[in-house]
Amino acid sequence: MPSPIMTWTRDVVREVLPNGLTLLVQRDASAPVAAVVTHVKAGFLDEPDRWQGISHVFEHMFFKGTPTRGVGQIARETKSAGGYLNAGTSYDHTAYYVVLPAARLAEAVDIQADALMHATVDPDELARELQVIIQEANRKLDTAAAVTQETLHEVMFDYHRIRRWRIGFETQLAGFTRADVVGYYRSRYVPERTIVSIVGDVEVESALRLARRTYGSWQAGPAELDRSAEEPAHREVRARSLSGDVTQAEVALGWRGVPPLDPRAIPLDLVAAVLGAGRGSRLYRAIREPGLASSVSAWHYAPTELGVFSIDATCPAERVTEVVERVAEEVGALVRHGPSDGELERARTLLTARWSRGMEEMDGRASALATAEALGDFRLLDREFAELATTTAEQVRQAAADCLDPGAVSGVVYFPRGVGAKFDAEELKAIFARPVGTAPATPGSNGWSPRPAGREHQRTSKRVRTEAEVSHLPLPGFDLLVRRKPGIPLTSFGVYLPRPGFDPAGKAGAGALAVRSGVRGAGPLDA
Known part of the structure; x- marks a missing residue:
């Protein structure tokens, strides 16, 4: 297992410019490349209903031109410098990435800053890009897992914006004007909501001077905040059935989770790993291995202000009830008995390895630093990594007991059209109300143990x-x-x-x- 004393934030330098923009710089000389990540604290949750989906629209327009760089020029210049661009919109932020040889850092910063501060949003280019986004939105409507999961959010939440179809629908997207997109851009993309994170084989002080010179002229201005309505607490079982052109049923079960800074956030990540991460997980052995479903997974997602714990499965329509019953049994057993020592160690190892892989690339590290800083402190990375190593089985059990309440579960099942099946709240409530067995689950063992190194190694080491x-x-x-x-x-x-x-x-x-x-x-x- 990775060492719990690993420090991801060693030698990170943080500086806030007079205009409010935050800079993070970390030297990593493991490869001669550098990443620049521009993290803007504006995403789907920042959109009023009239602008639903506009965060993603502006993400598409970010690299489409400035007064000094025409359409396509930003991408061409980046490729000419040996780099590549990428971007992504989430519920709570939008991030823009460029990775290129470290010797070309100045070009990367200049390109990113120009797009950040001077995006033109050309009307003709916007009209073309909206058609691309509409096609993307329509493809998502044809993706059963996406429809099921986002419908689950709609079922779980009555008021919070996470309940909306986040990418937007064709009718609304087609109606966006340049004034809409520019209005969103100028009110959300301001220095105080922006973090620029630079990681790579760079000289830290030189990178800071470059960033100060480049971003310091961006005029400060107050951000226009349009917060989502808060979701009141409620405890009830909810369910919805859908039908469409799918061959297997999609099942999604969900509970209200916790925000990322809640002390139960890391224990809930471990709950998800014990239940649904890999072939050794409880749900894989109880559902996937016997052939009841072709896939099953569990996860806890926590943007800035809330959390969602979800269990998803894909199975034949006639197996839906049995799959949900198995989920209820495994969740109930974990709430009652907690994980075994072996299960907890396995989950810990999986999550720390996944975490470490995400930090291996320069853009992954830069993005993680920016995300942690947006939550209040980039050093949160080290604290959370340490928590993975020290969270106890009882803390995992208690987090499951607090959040995976059988009386507050929601469910959505997307059935193949024409099967005549449905899944309602009464059935879901009855399944989760059944008593749980008295014995904790005992993971199987194949009895294998590694062979210790012998003389063969000693004889060959000299070669x-x-x-x-x-x-x-x-x-x-x-x-x-x-x-x-x-x-x-x-x-x-x-x-x-x-x-x-x-x-x-x-x-x-x-x-x-x-x-x-x-x-x-x-x-x-x-x-």
């Missing part, structure tokens, strides 16, 4: 050759290559074989099936 920081050990039948990468407490392991040829006619896919079968079990190891 290791090292060149360009890569150690090469020839072994019977294969070569072992090892390279140390500092900064991330993870080990990545891969096996690579030359492909002798394509699958023969009539057996296309046989090679891929063989590879997938290899991870399903070998010798004494099961999946």
Whole structure:
């Protein structure tokens, strides 16, 4: 397991410019690249109803031109500098990324700042881009999992904006004018709501001077805040059935979670991992492994002011009730008994590894720092990582008991059209009201234990050759290559074989099936 003393924020320098913009800079010399992330605290939850979906519209327009850079020029300049652009809109923020060789940092900052401060929102380009966004919105309406999950939010919440279809609908999107988009941009994109995070092989003081010079001229101004209505507490079972052109049923069950700074947030992340992360999770073994569903997962999502705990499954329509029953049994058992020591350690390892992988890339680290800073302090990253290592089984059980109330569960089932099935609140309430068994779940064991290193290693170690920081050990039948990468407490392991040829006619896919079968079990190891 990664070390709990890992410090992700070491040597981060924070500075707030006179106009209110926050700068974060961290040197990471593990690769000769740099990332610049512009994090704006404006997203779907900042949109009044008349502007539903406009955050995503402006994200599309961000790189579409400024008074000094025409349409397409920002992308061309970034590629010419050896970099790439990306962006994403969330409920509570919008982020823009550029990654490129560290030697070209000045160009990245200049491009990002120009787009941030001087976006023109050309009317003709907006009209074209709206058609692209409308197609994206329509494709999302054809995605059963997305429809099910966002309908779950609508069922769970009566007033809060998270209940809305976040990307917007065609009729409203088509009606947006340049005045709408510019109005949103100028009222939300202001220095005090902006964090610029730079991570990479850069000299910190030079990067700060560059950022001060570039962003310091941006005129300060108050942000126009349009907060969502608060959601009052309520305790009732809710459900809704949908039907459409799907082949299997989509099931989504949800509870009100907690905001990210709530002390139960990390324990709830561990609850989700115990229940639904990977083949060793309770729901996988109870639902996926017996063939009741083709997929099952659990997660806790917590933007700035609320949280949602959700369990999702895809299954045949005739299995819906049985799948929900299994979910209720596993949730009830976890609430009553908590996780075993083995389950907690497995969940902890999965989450810390996932966390570490997200920090490995420069843009991932820069984005994480900005997100934590938006919540109040970039050092929150270190505190949360430490919490993963120290949260107890009882804290996990208590978080599940606090939030996964059987009397407050909501559910949505998206059935294939024509099956004549439905799922209502009375059925959901009856399932979750059933008593839970008295014995805690006991994870299975395959009895495998690693073989300790023996004399073979001692005899072969002298044959290791090292060149360009890569150690090469020839072994019977294969070569072992090892390279140390500092900064991330993870080990990545891969096996690579030359492909002798394509699958023969009539057996296309046989090679891929063989590879997938290899991870399903070998010798004494099961999946």
